[in-house]
Amino acid sequence: MKIVSDNRILIVGLGLIGGSYAQALTSLGYEVYALTRTPSTITYAKENGMIKDGMTEIDPAFISSFDFVIFSLYPNALFDWMKKFHSYLKKGALISDVTGVKKSIVYPIQKLLKEDDIDFVASHPMAGKEVYGVKNADKEIFKRANFIVTPTENNKEENVKRIEELGKILGFKNISRLSVEQHDKMIAFLSQLTHIIAVSLMNCPDSLDYQKYTGDSFRDLTRIANINENMWSELFLLNKEELLKSIDNFSSQLDRMKEYIQNDDIEGMKEMMRTSSSRRKEL
Amino acid sequence: MKIVSDNRILIVGLGLIGGSYAQALTSLGYEVYALTRTPSTITYAKENGMIKDGMTEIDPAFISSFDFVIFSLYPNALFDWMKKFHSYLKKGALISDVTGVKKSIVYPIQKLLKEDDIDFVASHPMAGKEVYGVKNADKEIFKRANFIVTPTENNKEENVKRIEELGKILGFKNISRLSVEQHDKMIAFLSQLTHIIAVSLMNCPDSLDYQKYTGDSFRDLTRIANINENMWSELFLLNKEELLKSIDNFSSQLDRMKEYIQNDDIEGMKEMMRTSSSRRKEL
Known part of the structure; x- marks a missing residue:
């Protein structure tokens, strides 16, 4: 299955994840274009063979020339972008995202796009690094990771399959479908709670006193x-x-042990x- | 500095840590003997060149032939052993342990040994594995680990130095001195709390539902x-x-974030x- 018939893909937001998508898709023969804030990001990505070209200005003619667009923005920035510029997207286009929460993003954006004949099939590449920006882009981070597609009843099945195909060609280990509600419940436990535990542990005053003695277990829990x-x-x-x-x-389990x-x-x-x-x- | 002038060392309890000590000390040229519960442990350790010889029976003549004894037992077993057999230890001997808690172990045992002219200099090798027993012994586990010596005013400075030397020759990365109170406070935070967090996380019902989606962060926190x-x-x-x-x-930090x-x-x-x-x- 081809994701897009003319092979042209626009990535909006060229950070760590957007850049890694660009790297992977270019290496697969797609013509990847970028829309991002900083000119030096475009220069870097072009020089390193990650994109064919890119822009930093909002140009309706440029944006509307794509049948397939991936938004790699922080959630609030994604929502702002959509509010301002969704009418520039091509009628009939398929769009996706990389956002780590779904319910509060997907329904409002689908509502915004209701009159536009644009299919927003949301997805979440569960991959990352502790570093940021296009210079740290690395398509290898997808290899051990999960790719979750979160369709709603507004999506066309054919397009949901195209986004699953995107996850496959990007090299993700597992491709799954979840409802936005299932996704958010799962991510709350597996990812958000674990980050909150790590942050809470580092905020204990003791974490300053015992740096000299930290062993593997403390390092693991606070990696x-x-x-x-800003993102989290x-x-x-x-x-x-x-x-x-x-x-x-x-907390209930912790209290039980206590x-x-x-x-x-x-x-x-x-x-x-x-x-x-x-x-x-x-x- | 030589730990013991005649090079003979007795290890009581030949599990993962005792076995790894035996392996390391034998490779350094010491004559290592073992006292442990199971005959097959002795056989295995002898066949694999970890010890010179060993016994499974309590033999006062054997025990009292050593100037240097390391106890690698679980804390309650260590205390029981001492209560029953401390009088068999040689007068003037230096003994140490590997126990992960100190205050509740060191003072009662030193009290028990008060009339015996035996110097118990406690220590804690902060190394381990998730597997057990002599067959998993591996002296390499000490290389990245901390070795803590916890002297009290009952110990002779010369003997404290000998136990620090033990940590050095075993290959530990850092050798430190802490009071038993400092040790227990540090270990509560860095090691015991982290294990309790991991156990509490795995006891959440959600941990069963989302196995398919677990990524690096959840794996790290629950390694x-x-x-x-039994030990913990x-x-x-x-x-x-x-x-x-x-x-x-x-919990206060977790509540603060909440x-x-x-x-x-x-x-x-x-x-x-x-x-x-x-x-x-x-x-």
Whole structure:
């Protein structure tokens, strides 16, 4: 299946993920164009063979020349872009995104596009690095990662399949379909909660005192504690409801263990550890 | 500095850590003997050149022939052994351990040994694996690890130096001295709390639902969730006071982040993330 018949793809926002998409799609023979804020990003991406060309200005003629557009912007920037410029997108175009939250993004944008005959099939490449920007782009980050497509009833099945195909050709290990609600519940637990735990751990005053003694376990739990505060604060607030539920679920388990320790309840502690061990072995 | 003038060392308890000590010390030219529960452990260790010889029976003549003994037992087993057999240890001997908690172990055992003219200089090799037993022994695990010596006023400075020397020749990256109180506070935060977080995370019902989607961050946070419930339940209870304080400190930070999210307090969230990022970069 070809994602787009004329092979031309526009990527809006050429950061780490947009740049990695560009790298991968160019290497597959697509003609990749970019729309991004900074001229030096375009220069870098052209010089490094990641894109054919790019622009930093909003040019309706340029934007409307694409049948397929991928938005690689932070969630609020994506929503702002759509509010201002959605009418420039080509009628009949297929668009997707890379946003880490779905419910609060997908429905409002689909509503905005209602009269436009544009199909927004949302997706989430669950890949990243602790570094940012096009200069750190690296298509290899997709190899071990999951690609989630989150169709709604507004999407055409044919286009959902084209976005699944996008995940495949980008080299993702697993391609899955989830509803936007399932996606947000899953991401609250697996990704947002884990980042909140890491950040909370680093904010304990003790983390300053014991740097000399940190071993593998502390390093593992805080690897993701070096965090982009602009992106993650947006993601947390846009998935507030599910995230608060995840934090509460985790806190209950933490309190349960605390109570066992307080009460010298060895059997209770061991039961939690056995559950933990057997589930971890299945991973 | 030589740890022991006649080069003979007894290791009591030949599991993962005891076996790794035996492997390292034999390779350095020491004559290593073992006292352990299972005959097959002795056979295996002899056949693999880890020890010169070993016994499974308590033989006062054997035990009292050593000037230097390392106990590699779980904390409660160590304490039981001492209560029953401490009088068999040679007068003037130097002994050490590998226990992961100190205050609740070191003072009671030193009290027990008061009339014996035996110097118990406690130490904690902060190394391990998720697997157990002599067959998984591997002296390489010490290379990136910390070795903590926890002297008390009952110890002779000369013997404290000998135990520091032990850490050095075993190949540990860092050798440090801490009071038993400092040690237990540090270990509560860096090691025990992190294990409790991982176990609590795996006990959330969501951990069953989303196995298919787990990415690097969830894997990192739960690597240590496959846990030996017999050893860790002992360690947690023997360091109860410090551990409960660490859990409470962490819970406060988690609650703080939760409140920021509830109140859409973006600046509060970002401040925690900036603290987290800058501390993590220093690690």
